[in-house]
Amino acid sequence: GYSSMSGIPGVRERTLIAVKPDGVHRRFVGEIMQRFERKGFKLVGLKMLQAPEELLSQHYQDLRRKPFYPSLLQYMTSGPLVVMVWEGHNVVRTSRVMVGDTNPAEAHAGTIRGDFSIHISRNVVHASDSVEGAQREIQLWFHGKELMD
Ligand code: UDP
Numbered sequence: 001g002y003s004s005m006s007g008i009p010g011v012r013e014r015t016l017i018a019v020k021p022d023g024v025h026r027r028f029v030g031e032i033m034q035r036f037e038r039k040g041f042k043l044v045g046l047k048m049l050q051a052p053e054e055l056l057s058q059h060y061q062d063l064r065r066k067p068f069y070p071s072l073l074q075y076m077t078s079g080p081l082v083v084m085v086w087e088g089h090n091v092v093r094t095s096r097v098m099v100g101d102t103n104p105a106e107a108h109a110g111t112i113r114g115d116f117s118i119h120i121s122r123n124v125v126h127a128s129d130s131v132e133g134a135q136r137e138i139q140l141w142f143h144g145k146e147l148m149d
Protein backbone atom coordinates (compact mmCIF):
# COMPACT_ATOMS: atom_id res chain seq x y z
CA GLY A 1 0.00 0.00 0.00
CA TYR A 2 0.95 3.66 -0.15
CA SER A 3 1.92 3.84 3.50
CA SER A 4 4.68 1.24 3.07
CA MET A 5 6.30 3.50 0.46
CA SER A 6 7.24 5.96 3.21
CA GLY A 7 10.28 3.73 3.87
CA ILE A 8 11.73 4.45 0.42
CA PRO A 9 14.37 7.21 0.43
CA GLY A 10 13.15 10.39 -1.25
CA VAL A 11 9.47 9.51 -1.11
CA ARG A 12 8.68 12.44 1.22
CA GLU A 13 10.86 14.80 -0.80
CA ARG A 14 9.36 18.24 -1.32
CA THR A 15 9.80 20.99 -3.89
CA LEU A 16 8.65 24.55 -4.42
CA ILE A 17 6.65 25.22 -7.57
CA ALA A 18 5.41 28.72 -8.37
CA VAL A 19 3.13 29.87 -11.14
CA LYS A 20 4.73 33.17 -12.18
CA PRO A 21 2.69 36.33 -12.92
CA ASP A 22 2.39 35.55 -16.66
CA GLY A 23 1.14 32.04 -15.83
CA VAL A 24 -1.49 33.42 -13.44
CA HIS A 25 -2.51 36.14 -15.91
CA ARG A 26 -2.86 33.56 -18.71
CA ARG A 27 -5.04 31.28 -16.51
CA PHE A 28 -2.58 28.36 -16.31
CA VAL A 29 -2.89 27.74 -12.56
CA GLY A 30 -5.40 24.88 -12.95
CA GLU A 31 -3.50 23.30 -15.85
CA ILE A 32 -0.23 23.31 -13.93
CA MET A 33 -1.75 21.96 -10.72
CA GLN A 34 -3.52 19.26 -12.71
CA ARG A 35 -0.23 18.09 -14.24
CA PHE A 36 1.34 17.62 -10.80
CA GLU A 37 -1.75 15.93 -9.39
CA ARG A 38 -2.11 13.54 -12.32
CA LYS A 39 1.59 12.68 -12.16
CA GLY A 40 1.00 11.44 -8.63
CA PHE A 41 2.50 14.14 -6.44
CA LYS A 42 0.80 15.42 -3.30
CA LEU A 43 -0.02 19.07 -2.70
CA VAL A 44 1.09 20.01 0.83
CA GLY A 45 1.12 23.83 0.62
CA LEU A 46 -0.57 26.51 -1.47
CA LYS A 47 -0.83 30.31 -1.42
CA MET A 48 -1.45 33.25 -3.72
CA LEU A 49 0.45 36.46 -3.09
CA GLN A 50 1.98 39.56 -4.53
CA ALA A 51 5.63 38.79 -3.77
CA PRO A 52 7.57 41.40 -1.79
CA GLU A 53 10.83 42.41 -3.49
CA GLU A 54 12.81 41.45 -0.38
CA LEU A 55 11.49 37.87 -0.55
CA LEU A 56 12.31 37.63 -4.26
CA SER A 57 15.82 38.93 -3.67
CA GLN A 58 16.38 36.07 -1.23
CA HIS A 59 14.68 33.56 -3.51
CA TYR A 60 16.94 34.59 -6.41
CA GLN A 61 20.02 35.36 -4.26
CA ASP A 62 22.37 33.50 -6.63
CA LEU A 63 21.27 35.62 -9.61
CA ARG A 64 21.84 39.08 -8.07
CA ARG A 65 24.79 39.86 -10.32
CA LYS A 66 23.20 38.68 -13.57
CA PRO A 67 22.37 41.33 -16.17
CA PHE A 68 18.74 40.15 -16.34
CA TYR A 69 18.23 40.40 -12.56
CA PRO A 70 16.47 43.83 -12.53
CA SER A 71 14.03 42.75 -15.25
CA LEU A 72 13.53 39.43 -13.47
CA LEU A 73 12.44 41.29 -10.30
CA GLN A 74 10.17 43.54 -12.36
CA TYR A 75 8.60 40.48 -14.00
CA MET A 76 8.13 38.61 -10.74
CA THR A 77 6.44 41.61 -9.09
CA SER A 78 4.21 42.40 -12.08
CA GLY A 79 1.30 40.43 -10.61
CA PRO A 80 0.41 37.76 -8.07
CA LEU A 81 2.17 34.40 -7.84
CA VAL A 82 0.63 31.06 -6.92
CA VAL A 83 3.21 29.28 -4.80
CA MET A 84 2.94 25.60 -4.00
CA VAL A 85 4.79 22.82 -2.23
CA TRP A 86 4.52 19.39 -3.83
CA GLU A 87 5.67 16.16 -2.22
CA GLY A 88 6.60 12.73 -3.54
CA HIS A 89 9.30 10.39 -4.77
CA ASN A 90 12.08 12.35 -6.53
CA VAL A 91 9.75 15.34 -6.87
CA VAL A 92 12.62 17.84 -7.29
CA ARG A 93 14.17 16.11 -10.28
CA THR A 94 10.87 15.00 -11.83
CA SER A 95 9.29 18.44 -11.57
CA ARG A 96 12.27 19.99 -13.40
CA VAL A 97 11.60 17.50 -16.21
CA MET A 98 7.89 18.38 -16.19
CA VAL A 99 8.65 22.12 -16.23
CA GLY A 100 11.22 21.91 -19.04
CA ASP A 101 14.30 23.91 -19.95
CA THR A 102 14.68 27.45 -18.54
CA ASN A 103 14.63 28.72 -22.12
CA PRO A 104 11.21 27.81 -23.57
CA ALA A 105 12.76 27.69 -27.04
CA GLU A 106 14.77 24.66 -25.83
CA ALA A 107 12.01 23.12 -23.70
CA HIS A 108 10.51 19.95 -25.14
CA ALA A 109 6.87 19.77 -26.19
CA GLY A 110 4.92 18.15 -23.39
CA THR A 111 6.71 20.17 -20.72
CA ILE A 112 4.99 23.19 -19.17
CA ARG A 113 7.44 25.70 -20.64
CA GLY A 114 7.60 23.77 -23.92
CA ASP A 115 3.83 23.90 -24.28
CA PHE A 116 3.00 27.36 -22.94
CA SER A 117 5.83 29.81 -23.49
CA ILE A 118 8.20 31.21 -26.11
CA HIS A 119 10.61 33.47 -24.20
CA ILE A 120 13.01 32.97 -21.27
CA SER A 121 11.85 36.19 -19.62
CA ARG A 122 8.21 34.93 -19.48
CA ASN A 123 8.58 31.26 -18.72
CA VAL A 124 5.38 30.73 -16.71
CA VAL A 125 6.62 28.64 -13.82
CA HIS A 126 9.36 28.17 -11.20
CA ALA A 127 10.65 24.85 -9.88
CA SER A 128 13.43 24.33 -7.30
CA ASP A 129 16.57 22.87 -8.87
CA SER A 130 17.95 20.73 -6.00
CA VAL A 131 16.78 19.11 -2.78
CA GLU A 132 18.81 21.62 -0.72
CA GLY A 133 17.52 24.52 -2.82
CA ALA A 134 13.97 23.29 -2.38
CA GLN A 135 14.33 23.17 1.41
CA ARG A 136 15.72 26.70 1.44
CA GLU A 137 12.96 28.03 -0.82
CA ILE A 138 10.15 26.26 1.05
CA GLN A 139 11.34 27.85 4.32
CA LEU A 140 11.44 31.22 2.58
CA TRP A 141 7.89 31.11 1.24
CA PHE A 142 6.04 29.06 3.89
CA HIS A 143 5.74 28.86 7.65
CA GLY A 144 5.90 25.28 8.97
CA LYS A 145 2.26 25.52 10.08
CA GLU A 146 1.17 26.25 6.51
CA LEU A 147 2.40 22.87 5.27
CA MET A 148 0.23 19.78 5.58
CA ASP A 149 1.66 16.58 7.02
N1 UDP B 1 15.98 34.36 -16.54
C1 UDP B 1 15.92 35.35 -17.51
N2 UDP B 1 16.94 35.42 -18.41
C2 UDP B 1 17.98 34.54 -18.44
C3 UDP B 1 18.02 33.53 -17.46
C4 UDP B 1 17.00 33.47 -16.52
O1 UDP B 1 15.00 36.16 -17.52
O2 UDP B 1 18.86 34.65 -19.29
C5 UDP B 1 14.91 34.28 -15.55
C6 UDP B 1 13.86 33.22 -15.90
O3 UDP B 1 12.59 33.69 -15.45
C7 UDP B 1 14.33 32.04 -15.07
C8 UDP B 1 14.78 32.75 -13.79
O4 UDP B 1 15.44 33.91 -14.29
O5 UDP B 1 13.27 31.12 -14.86
C9 UDP B 1 15.71 31.98 -12.90
O6 UDP B 1 16.82 31.54 -13.64
P1 UDP B 1 17.37 30.05 -13.46
O7 UDP B 1 18.66 29.96 -14.20
O8 UDP B 1 17.36 29.69 -12.01
O9 UDP B 1 16.29 29.18 -14.27
P2 UDP B 1 15.14 28.19 -13.73
O10 UDP B 1 15.68 27.49 -12.51
O11 UDP B 1 13.92 29.02 -13.45
O12 UDP B 1 14.91 27.23 -14.86
Ligand code: MG
Binds near residue numbers: 127128129
Ligand atom coordinates in the same frame (compact mmCIF):
# COMPACT_ATOMS: atom_id res chain seq x y z
MG1 MG C 1 16.55 28.25 -10.79
